[in-house]
Amino acid sequence: MMERKKAYLVLQDKIIFEGYSMGKSGVAIGEVVFNTCTSSYTDILSDPTYYGQIVAQTYPLAANRGVNPETDGSEIMSNGYIVREWCDVYSDGNEMNLDDYLKSRGIVGICGIDTRRLTRYLRDKGYVNGVITDSLENLDELLYKVENYTVSGAVSEISIKEPVCLKGENVKYNVVAVDYGSPRKQLNAFLLNGCNVTVVPAFTDAEEIMKYSPDGIVLCDGPADPDDEPQLIDNIKAYTKLGVPIFAIGLGHQMLALASGFKIVKMEKGHRGSNQPVILANFKKVMITTQNHGYAVDRDSVDSNNADIIMTNINDNTVEGLKYKNFNGLSVQFTPKGDVDSSTGFIIRDFFKMMAGEENE
């Protein structure tokens, strides 16, 4: 039983969880969300949808094999991290344990709390802000900050500042990816399947995009509220008129819907985890997807003259994918995988067909 530094997770309704400090000691405020994945913790930490959030891992044993700073090197997007128990690393490789890794990245974390109890609380409340702190002094002041915590300007904060050109293999297409903050990893599917990808900053306008003479435009995933930056929506409206196939993911999918005049709703319960089942309309085909979002496209607002709802979440019937009719566009709420074996692999292939001018299945 080693001596450990105390830390606290305080939720906005003054519920206090007492635990131990992990990673950087200090204060971190954010919306507290849970994630039900049993693995892939570094992917979660670097996922832009967790920007400004504090992530709680429902699986109690975190980072059993530690973190490899070389292969898991993406920037951490979340404000804080909550686990029940992290494990020291015993392998002979160059992995770091979770505690040291978070310290090296300056991320505040807490361990040793009843994460199941926390999850049940979050599940019942829906949206809860909270703070990880190493001290309960000035609690009222902290709680004031917690209550008033909002994320804004996230996309401009984390989007790249200058265009970057990424070279793919056996190139057939030039793709422009509008970056709302998603990690580079998500573009691998394009690079590995015959695309050069030019990643451009979020606020790039349509004219600028055409300078790259793209075969297709990808609107990437990003953090939180799709209503946050009206300018981005206006830009996207202009993209749809370029006659270039558009493929949108996550935040991009939601903003494309807004640009088409559809509405976005805040969901009663967000999708948080790696086992979200999505079904393809008119098929008995299910995809198991990884998701973290609290907003969704409002089903009733989708004008069937302009788009078909082609994918739906089986658990709560929310919209997961749209195929546009008034322009050549396809969008999904989750990140599709690039490999052939994956159940979501066909989506990117469909986009390729769109770029090639073929009809989709």
Place this chain on the structure above:
Amino acid sequence: MSNYKKILVLGAGPVKIGQSLEFDYSALQVCRALKEEGITVVFANSSPSALATDKVFADKVYIEPLNIESVKRILEKEKPDALLSTAGGDDSLELSLELAQNGYLEETNTVLIGINQDVIRNVKNRHSFVDALCEISEPTVPALVVNGVEEACDFADKVGYPVIVRPAYTPDRESAEYCNDRESLAAKAEKSLETSIVSQILIEKSIAGWKEIEFEVIRDSEDNCISVASVESIDPVGIHTGDSLVVIPAQTLTDSEFTKLRRAARKIVSSLGIEGSCNVQFALSPDGKEYFVTGVDPRVSRTSALVSKATGYRIAYVSAKIALGKALFEIENDVTGCTTACNEPAMDYCAVKFPKWSFESFSEANRTLGTMMKATGESLTIGTGFELAFMKGIRSAGKNHLPHLEQFENITDDELKNAIRKSDDTRIFAVYEAIYRDFSIDEINEITKIDKWFLNKLKNIADTEKLVKADNSKASYEYAKNMGFTDFAIEQITGEKSEYSLSAVFNSIDTCSAEFDAKKPYFYSVFGADNEAKIFINANNTDKKKVLVIGSGPSVAGRTGDNDYCTVHAINSLKSQGFEVIVINNNPASVTTDYNVADRVYIDPLCNEDILNVVKTEKPEYALVLFGGENAIKASEMLKDNDVEILGPDYDFYRKITNKIEFFDILDYANVKHTSSKKLCVGTCIEAHVISDGENYFVPALCEHIEKAHINSGDSISVTPTVSVDDSMLETVNEYIGAIVKELSFKGALDIQFVVFDNDLYVTKASATNTTLVPFVTKASGMDVVDMAIRCMAGEKLSQTGINNKDGKYFVRVPVFSFEKLKGADMVLDEKTKSTGDVMGIGDTFDNALLKGMIASGMRIKRTGSILVSVRESDKTDTVKMAEEFLSQGFKIYATSDTAKLLNSNHIATNTANSEQAVEMINANKFSYVVSTLQNNRNSDEESIIRRAALMRKTPVFTSVQSAYAFSKSLANNNVMEELEVTDI
């Protein structure tokens, strides 16, 4: 969805090592899944102890041998639209393949569902298995059958050392030899070539020490595919996963290793075209760079049952729905009540499986663990951390609360190192001892190849033990409790009762890590603030009185599923009487831990403290301890101290019956004759399962044992109605039972055994907990025997009395053993139960029923050839009768010297063979049957070698002259199997 109206489901036969209760659990789920769709379910199984052979979900039940002839007859009689065999283990899969290949399915227009012929062929034939995987670039362990040493060495040079070499086509898998280099391979290959019957050897790359990872995958006909869970063996490759400690989910993989294997598993299942559940096994090199696919099981299995219980995902149920054509998202997840079967379960805990062996019953058996499974059962325990789950497992599978074994405590460090090297059933204790003594983790890892992550977890436990010893503070006490130490364990460490106390609360198994508010969760104990069980109880409050039912834990030899059978019947009976029923048990294979059976289930150890935790949360009015075995009975006192009333017989009653002096005193007082320890009475044994309401009694079916010897009643062949007990003797039986019931005045059930000696009746023993015959008696009488007993316990009166006299059919129960799995174990029976399961034969005559029972038990029936007889002194009169019968049917008789002398002197033409010759002839498959009883001197190695040889050649062995005689007569009076009628009970 499909339009099948009637489906034949094949069961798995009797419980054997490697095939425990899990198949019954799965079969029940399958029947339930089909029944829900309005399908007429016909279920066939040879074992009366399978709950699926009750007519609960099945409309028609055939307790018949699971072979071509009898299933063909069932097909002809029932003409089902489809046949489902994936819930019956390998034997049923192969049987269904054979039925399909022979065109029998076509004849009755029956479709094989759940799996197709190609899949069975692909996975069951090593050649096609390797080819099929090769086609999709999935690697299998390099192996080659060779004819010469040179060829062997070339192959080994190519794939790399070490390699395993073994004679090809040998039934004895333990003859494998490890070779680390060319030189040793050359030597061992030569030796193996000599021992091989076909002069061929199998060379295989050794992957001993690699990680063993399994994925339980489920796929529907639309190619939707999820992985239900990953499973990691703590003991690396080399020890059968059934004999390994196992953890769910896998703990020691990096993200990329995990993803790689999971993707491979799905790819394999998808490309093989498997629709339903499938277990895919991998060996992963310790550096994670290389892997091999080591097995694919396209059916429900031991692991699928374990995973089902560990996750809440009903694998067998979902598979059955898939077989009907449903897609995963069309199948409800009734645990959450709001998701479907395409949600991969999300776990927020760690589940640990401990194997349970029955070496106490097989004292001569070699305890070394290898590639052949030896465990008879297993426990499942769950904790938020590994340590908690592990410590629960220690006390679930063993007797201790701490991972110490006395045998390792006082040995030297060098001796301990040797103990770690041995891969036997006690190794984990040796490893713990080494960690406790501060051996370096690296060194232990080097020797055992157990991943350092696990070893460090054990170190956490050892450190906790030391902390408790050194520091008597509240903080260290609570820390230890969180790590899974019971108060009893802490007391053992410190030598005194702790002044502190901390009760457990309960978390839910809900398939979703609390993402949704589950409708049908089940529970495991943790230490924390929220008691989810309490919250659930309050939210679902009923006015019903509660009964806590204590389960019987991991299966061991001698408990042939009967405890489980009785417990489930008891639960149903109590529910139908308006009680709310709560179960605590740790056996993942058991039907009792199915959340759809009792009202609430707790997956926890069965120690007093663990039971008390449930009592504190549930506050039950009553407890039923009777079917939980000795352990549960002993909990009576604790339960009474906590204001829980015991339903039916309690510990006092149990003790009174078990203590022979006390029991015989009672018998004397009641004027009932009994055997005493001084006199050995050999004669016809009678067994009665007596139900009493405190006043009157009822015996649903009186059984007679075929063997006269003093063997455990569970190991005897039993028949009902009795065949050699005359009316006056029956009257005495009645009279004795009446007297005993009057004297004991109990409510519930009591098993009483008698022997007829010198035309007089004696009681030999009685038992409140022996339920071996109950499933058989239930099937033979057609009455719910357990329900009757439970109703008596609850105060109802019997409506029928006396010994049930049912004319008509004969029912024979044949015990089934697993000796072939236990190297060194002798087949001779004694007072310790050795059977692992049972089958039943039904017929119009005793002979027909017996023959069917024998066939169902797996015996290869031959009507010609030779028999070998080798018997002890006291059996000799009966031996003559038996040999005469075989001779009259044209069998040639061989016997060992003394027996041959006896037979020849009684004018039975007998050839003499010494034991060496006998073994040689057995190996050459010369005998149809072997009759070999225990010689006077207990360690008669020669005899044991004869029996062992016969076992390995699958020659039927009778270890009792009476059973051999009865069998020979059934052969004589019998027609061929095809003409025996099959009966819907």
